[in-house]
Amino acid sequence: MRNVLFVSLGCDKNLADSEEMLGLLVAHGYTITNDETKADVAVVNTCAFIHDAKEESIANILEMARYKEEGTLKVLAVTGCLAQRYKEEIIKEIPEVDVVLGTTSFDDLLKALDQAFEGEKYLEFKDISAMPEIESKRMITTGGHFEYLKIAEGCDKHCTYCIIPKLRGKYRSVPMEKLIRQAEYLAEQGVKELILVAQETTIYGMDLYGEKSLHRLLKALCQIPGICWIRVLYCYPEEIYPELIQVMKEEKKICHYLDLPIQHASDKILKRMGRRTTKEELKQIVSDLRTAIPDIILRTTLITGFPGETQEDHEELMDFIDEMEFDRLGVFTYSPEEDTPAASMPDQIPEEVKEDRQAELMELQQEISFDKGNERIGKEVLVMIEGKVADENAYVGRTYGDAPNVDGYIFINTDTELMSGDLCQVHITGALEYDLIGELKDEYTK
Numbered sequence: 001m002r003n004v005l006f007v008s009l010g011c012d013k014n015l016a017d018s019e020e021m022l023g024l025l026v027a028h029g030y031t032i033t034n035d036e037t038k039a040d041v042a043v044v045n046t047c048a049f050i051h052d053a054k055e056e057s058i059a060n061i062l063e064m065a066r067y068k069e070e071g072t073l074k075v076l077a078v079t080g081c082l083a084q085r086y087k088e089e090i091i092k093e094i095p096e097v098d099v100v101l102g103t104t105s106f107d108d109l110l111k112a113l114d115q116a117f118e119g120e121k122y123l124e125f126k127d128i129s130a131m132p133e134i135e136s137k138r139m140i141t142t143g144g145h146f147e148y149l150k151i152a153e154g155c156d157k158h159c160t161y162c163i164i165p166k167l168r169g170k171y172r173s174v175p176m177e178k179l180i181r182q183a184e185y186l187a188e189q190g191v192k193e194l195i196l197v198a199q200e201t202t203i204y205g206m207d208l209y210g211e212k213s214l215h216r217l218l219k220a221l222c223q224i225p226g227i228c229w230i231r232v233l234y235c236y237p238e239e240i241y242p243e244l245i246q247v248m249k250e251e252k253k254i255c256h257y258l259d260l261p262i263q264h265a266s267d268k269i270l271k272r273m274g275r276r277t278t279k280e281e282l283k284q285i286v287s288d289l290r291t292a293i294p295d296i297i298l299r300t301t302l303i304t305g306f307p308g309e310t311q312e313d314h315e316e317l318m319d320f321i322d323e324m325e326f327d328r329l330g331v332f333t334y335s336p337e338e339d340t341p342a343a344s345m346p347d348q349i350p351e352e353v354k355e356d357r358q359a360e361l362m363e364l365q366q367e368i369s370f371d372k373g374n375e376r377i378g379k380e381v382l383v384m385i386e387g388k389v390a391d392e393n394a395y396v397g398r399t400y401g402d403a404p405n406v407d408g409y410i411f412i413n414t415d416t417e418l419m420s421g422d423l424c425q426v427h428i429t430g431a432l433e434y435d436l437i438g439e440l441k442d443e444y445t446k
């Protein structure tokens, strides 16, 4: 029996791949360990999105390489986006690595590890448009009550700052029957919230069915017993379509929540970024969504310090955020990535300026978020319990407006015993900058 230590880095799409690999390993007799000194094999599933993510991936590989040098670890495998992007460098610079698999080759993992235990390196980079096929059931690592469902791979948008199309290939939807089977399995395992992810979820089905089909997929997923909430992340604003809004209004299980990455609001910067919307169009999309679904919670992300971003562009973005009042906001500083058009654009912005602009945007958002939280005081809301606060009679949970790991929480003081995944009716009594405070109602549904 072999012990495997698995490190999953990067985004929730990559986590879905990690869980597929873990399922495969466990189905074939591997035991998972978190103890580096007891592992026979380590797999590092990497990210290469921005500079910091690459550093983190390399640091993790080097840490595992040390255990190999010390003799406890026998095999070291590297998978995921960094493996796809820097295969030659990894092979050449880190000789302790035995297995390198590209993003479309992780289904070779078992074979690769067997070969590596025989003392032979295994490197595989299948065509970037392939789809890995793993028959075993994926392993749930999120805690069990929510899980990511990766509905498509790749991206065709080619924003000028983004390396992902080179790492993940063209957009390929996962067939609907396969997703429904996977969701049914997750529901049988106790998952209550499905979170639909892809580089872009809104165009799901265009390649397979000739038309946008996310609304059909959502309708089918709503029929699965045990699934209580369905949340959609990563919707390109220009791709939002009427049937999607309609199904969100009709189906009670679909959270009134959308993650709508806009990246900027200055038309000049949006154009340089290769985005397909203007500021006026973005305003219209947000307003249409709020008219159609008044209690919708909108999340967005921004990139600050993109090449050529002037102080005026930044102020335009600040004014836009002030006016739009997104409920949730993430701000990244621009990171120039090799082989992307933006990296060689003139007028790159100094790091301190990027960071100052990021801080200003976050400060503004903090006020917006605090005001919005205060407006919710006195309301009742359904909450999914995440877990207990250590040493206190209090629990932490999320409302329909909070995606795990990126949004806020609600804290509930109660003597009632609750479990993670319980759904409770909660009365909102207070607001912090990003979080809420609430009281459990007498009647609650577990």
Ligand code: F3S
Residues within 6 Å of the ligand: 009, 010, 011, 012, 013, 014, 046, 047, 048, 049, 050, 053, 080, 081, 164, 167, 168
């Ligand atoms: Fe990173 Fe690859 Fe995801 S680059 S963000 S792990 S798609």
